[in-house]
Amino acid sequence: MKKMKNLFLFTLILLTTHAGIAQDKKDLKLKDLFQSRKFSQAMVYGLTSMDDGIHYTTIERSQNNQSIVKYSYKTGKMVDTIFSLKDFEDSGIKQFQQYSFSPDESKILLVTNYSPIYRHSFTADFYIYNRKENALKPLSKNGAQRLATFSPDGTKIAFVRDNDLFIKDLESGVEKQITNDGEYNHIINGTTDWVYEEEFAFTQGFKWSPEGDKIAFYKFDESRVKVFHMNMYNRELYPTDYSFKYPKAGEKNSIVKIFVYDLNKESTKEMDTGEETDQYIPRMKWTKDNDKLCIVRMNRLQNKVEILTANPQTGESEAIYKETNKYYITEIDDDYPTFLEDGKHFLIKSEKDGNNHFYLYDMKGNLVNQITEGKWDVASFYGYNSDSERIFYSSTEESPLERYIYSIKIDGSKKKKIIDKKGWNRADFSSTFDYFINYHSTANTPYEISVHNHKGKLIRVLESNQKLKEKLNEYNFAKKEFISINTPSSKWDLNGYMIKPNNFDPDKEYPVFMHLYGGPGSQSVRDAYDGRYLGWFSYLAQKGYIVVVVDNRGTGGRGEEFKKMTYGELGKYETIDQIEVAEYLGNKPFIDKDRIGIFGWSYGGFMAANCLFQGNHIFSMAISVAPVTNWRYYDTIYTERYMGLPQDNPDGYDDNSPINHVDGLKGDFLLIHGTGDDNVHFQNSIELTEKLVQANKQFEQQFYPDKNHGIYGGNTTFHLYTRMTNFILNNL
Secondary structure (H helix, E strand, O other), rough: OOHHHHHHHHHHHOOOHHHHHHOOOOOOOOHHHHOOOOOOOOOOHHHHEEOOOOEEEEEEOOOOOEEEEEOOOOOOOEEEEEEEEEEEHHHHOOOOOOOEEOOOOOOEEEEEEEEEEEOOEEEEEEEEEEEOEEEEEEEEOOOEEEEEEEEOOOEEEEEEOOOEEEEEEOOOOEEEEEEOOOOOOOEOOOOOOOOHHHHOOOOOOOEEOOOOEEEEEEEEOOOOOOOEEEEEOOOOOEEEEEEEOOOOOOOOOEEEEEEEEEOOEEEEEEEEOOOHHHEEEEEEHHHHHHHOEEEEEOOOOEEEEEEEEOOOOOOOOOEEEEEEEOOOOOOOOOOOOEEEEOOEEEEEEEOOOOOOOOEEEEEOEEEEEOOOOOOOOEEEEEEOOOOOOOOOOOOOOOOOOEEEEEEEEEEOOOOOOOOOOEEEEEEEOOOOEEEEEEEEEEEOOOEEEEEEEEEEEEEEEEOOOOHHHHHHEEEOOOOEEEEEOOOOOOOOOOOEEEEEEOOOEEEEEEEEEEEEEOOOOOOOOOOOOHHHHHHHHHHHHHHHOOEEEOOOOOOOOOOHHHOOOOOOHHHOHHHHHHHHHHHHHHOOEEEEEEEEEEEOOOOHHHHHHHHHHHOOOOOOEEEOOOOOEEEOEEEHHHHHHHHHOOOOOOOHHOOOHHHHHHHOOOOOOEEEEEEOOOOOOOHHHHHHHHHHHHHHOOEEEEEOOOOOOOOOOOHHHHHHHHHHHHHHHHOO
């Protein structure tokens, strides 16, 4: 069977050779890819469905104005200009970055002076626009705010400032501080610490009750978490020391508690989350009952999750749902759980049958029914329409490389495929689920953004990116060809794609440049458009390289067993897979087996170093950007989810970290990192550098002052890709 498959791949490549010969197209230049916006996609941003479900709003910008405009889903016609900044020239606001409506849509919160903190967090100055009075006022004059949110009746706004929680009464203008112990690097109220923000992907740590008379909020005690220090150079004579609490694997986390503040009683009550404090509370939300708060509790190893309901008056709680997993629980998100409008049921997603599916439970935790089932995964949950009793979602049912939009009845019947456009689809539904906006692309085609009704019927195209498609056709862009490779060590075929030069000649030998990410649940091989990497890979193909990307074991979209088989040994099986893929490629007559290189960023940087150090017989070059070099250096939540505690699994940590395999370096190695990386610390590359030096291994290095994990800003991106490109051209 393996020989048949390999023969098919080889035949496929030969058959597509002559069709792909370049037709006098313009050559790509790095500055066009990374300095100009010549090949940028046109996108539709900032769409907000209005409460009626038949209109949406969007931000529109002109040279002298910025406005919020209302459109009809059905006709596409502009209905109204809801807010125009030019009407408030005396406000001092030059622009706003985000906006949100009050529940009755009579007021709008504008976000100005946006200042990022970490990946999801920021401070800003919020302004309130009263539509009835046509008045614009600042939320507060006492300093920048965070996470400003309307109460359910729109008469109040809660926000965080300097780690404390505040409430502003919009009718009286009174600003009330409801916590007083907030302190940097010590106590956090109403928002999250660094590791919760990064790994549980949320920052709003407070929720209004349904009736708006209570606020539930997180309190983080960071006092026992160790401090990480970073020098920030800022082109100053003396660097500043940026210090923040960062718990590394096996170290102490924040102690997290949940409180409820009663606005009428002006009192605060702690909720019972159990005696164990070495645990996680990855989500907290109100049920449909004003007197019942939901708290999601997870143990330190993240292989047990419980859904608690707590009484906000007494603080007493009970567990209504429990689940354990021999590996780890699928990552908890904002939809976990989803409480239905009937107040009697909730939805969850779970991998309890080996794939990610929906389940319906009653409020006592009794299973009503499994809603979706099959050897495929639910990918995205778009919401539940109580009127039609239908769930809207995307899945991998047809292929892990593709995403289609479906709906299904709450009892698991009458499943419908709403979108049938081959490739990658992502939906944004209106509040009533009468309409949705679909974002569709394929591996070689930029996004088309269109409006559909709830049955999937096309109403109109918002953005076709036709000009970009025509421009791409003028240049020497290459095409992705999907491949499937059966490696000796894997019982699964591995999905991949190949990009060949447009003037590909099967009688020549080509060097191969491999790219990967490879981390748990990730996917690099998708039938979706990735403009940056497609452009760069096309440039390399233009220079005579074949580019190959393969998703190793441990990646997503293929069920629990495929994803979680790397548990406890991150890097082991992924490295084996990539080495065996390179060996497979090296045996092809059109590939030069002595010139195979690999590149990755973050988890991919960890993998690229591992592949070069452990696969020196097949890899001759690697570029490792912002890599984890030892899992002991990375944070608790991510690392321990996939590795357990280092105290319990020392060999799993050490045997698969590139820092312990430097003796294997024989080829050319380029190590790149930003010194201001708050996520994967520069420490990782510093420690790897010392190991390489002491092993007397020569290599190249590039660091970027004060740049974070994304390594961007100013000319940085262009410089980075020029540096990597030159390294490839010189060493591969």
